[in-house]
Amino acid sequence: MANVLDLRRRIRSVKNTRQITKAMKMVSAAKLRRAQERAMLARPYAQMLSNVLESLVRRTDLYNPQTGDVVHPLLVEREEKNVLVVVVAGDKGFAGAFNSNIVKAAQGFIDARRALGQTVDIEPVGRKARDMFRKRYPVANYEKKEEHYDNDLATHFEVIRHRAAPIEVTGDHPTMLLKIEIDEVSDMAHSIIDRYTRSEIDSVYVVYNEFKSVISQRVVVEKLLPIRKLGSHEITVAEVMSEEQRDAAAHAARTAGITITDQGESALDAEAKKFGTAEVDYIFDQEPARLFRHLMPRYVTTQIFHALLESVAAEHAARMTAMDSATSNAGDMIDALSLTMNRVRQAAITKEIIEIVSGAAAL
Numbered sequence: 001m002a003n004v005l006d007l008r009r010r011i012r013s014v015k016n017t018r019q020i021t022k023a024m025k026m027v028s029a030a031k032l033r034r035a036q037e038r039a040m041l042a043r044p045y046a047q048m049l050s051n052v053l054e055s056l057v058r059r060t061d062l063y064n065p066q067t068g069d070v071v072h073p074l075l076v077e078r079e080e081k082n083v084l085v086v087v088v089a090g091d092k093g094f095a096g097a098f099n100s101n102i103v104k105a106a107q108g109f110i111d112a113r114r115a116l117g118q119t120v121d122i123e124p125v126g127r128k129a130r131d132m133f134r135k136r137y138p139v140a141n142y143e144k145k146e147e148h149y150d151n152d153l154a155t156h157f158e159v160i161r162h163r164a165a166p167i168e169v170t171g172d173h174p175t176m177l178l179k180i181e182i183d184e185v186s187d188m189a190h191s192i193i194d195r196y197t198r199s200e201i202d203s204v205y206v207v208y209n210e211f212k213s214v215i216s217q218r219v220v221v222e223k224l225l226p227i228r229k230l231g232s233h234e235i236t237v238a239e240v241m242s243e244e245q246r247d248a249a250a251h252a253a254r255t256a257g258i259t260i261t262d263q264g265e266s267a268l269d270a271e272a273k274k275f276g277t278a279e280v281d282y283i284f285d286q287e288p289a290r291l292f293r294h295l296m297p298r299y300v301t302t303q304i305f306h307a308l309l310e311s312v313a314a315e316h317a318a319r320m321t322a323m324d325s326a327t328s329n330a331g332d333m334i335d336a337l338s339l340t341m342n343r344v345r346q347a348a349i350t351k352e353i354i355e356i357v358s359g360a361a362a363l
Contacts, residue, residue, distance in 0.1 A: 018330035025323035029256035089129035098318035209314035252324035
């Protein structure tokens with residue numbers, strides 16, 4: 001059995017750890033408030049963009065009247081042979097099972113697609129996703145060819161991919177979640193759109209943690225391309241929180257002063273939803289077909305941007321919950337160690353008294 005000095009050192013160590021976990025919990029709570037606010041501020045723009053596109057759909061033909069083909073390439077549905085999966089995980093640890101749940105959901109989706117004979121490309125976002133999938137699968141090999149014409153006055157560039165495995169990592173974005181910028185997200189979205197337009201991939205899925213509130217979040221696999229219905233999320237797989245996880249998240253939120261209810265939509269948002277379905281003949285500066293053609297890539301960018309914002313908020317909520325549980329466990333450990341130390345000290349005092357009494361009796 002440990003002596004009193006060893007127990008005191010261990011109690012001091014656990015107290016120091018508890019101070020660190022408590023501070024990390026408060027930092028995550030502060031970051032969660034900002035992430036929630038940013039996600040809420042991004043909703044009106046995404047909603048109005050969907051409404052404008054719905055209004056344009058009512059005023060333009062989605063199919064060519066002569067050939068019957070879809071007029072926009074992002075609406076074209078093909079047989080899924082090559083699938084792209086965008087996996088949005090976190091950049092740091094100490095968030096409980098947040099990163100492992102996302103990787104597990106992505107891996108299950110990849111295995112299911114491989115069982116159907118499809119090839120899979122992985123686009124990880126965040127350090128944890130990048131590190132995990134680069135250990136499991138090879139990186140895609142691209143060759144850039146350059147040809148010169150007209151006595152080197154004109155140059156043609158062409159990027160050719162050499163696929164070596166059925167599952168490859170086509171790119172990574174390890175620092176995108178540190179500070180989510182719309183320009184960086186737009187570059188990634190346009191890269192995905194170009195590959196879809198060239199028929200390099202037949203569908204695009206996003207795996208991320210959908211966040212509505214601290215106690216209302218789930219890991220989802222959402223289909224991004226092709227677009228079937230504007231303004232709606234096509235969820236193929238969803239894993240909700242357990243009751244135990246909700247109770248832990250609710251306790252952490254209450255102690256940190258975070259609201260646990262979804263703020264929902266405001267009266268202004270509800271009024272904005274009527275824009276796309278109202279029987280009003282809106283006048284657009286440009287032709288509806290041209291506007292629709294240019295706004296569709298922006299719609300995809302907005303969907304990815306919103307998924308990243310929700311994932312960041314969910315990561316901070318998971319870290320806040322994990323640190324709250326760690327702080328509570330540290331307190332329980334301190335109580336148990338203190339009780340053990342008191343028993344050891346009492347036993348030592350009793351032993352000394354017995355020795356003194358026995359010595360006095362012997363005299």
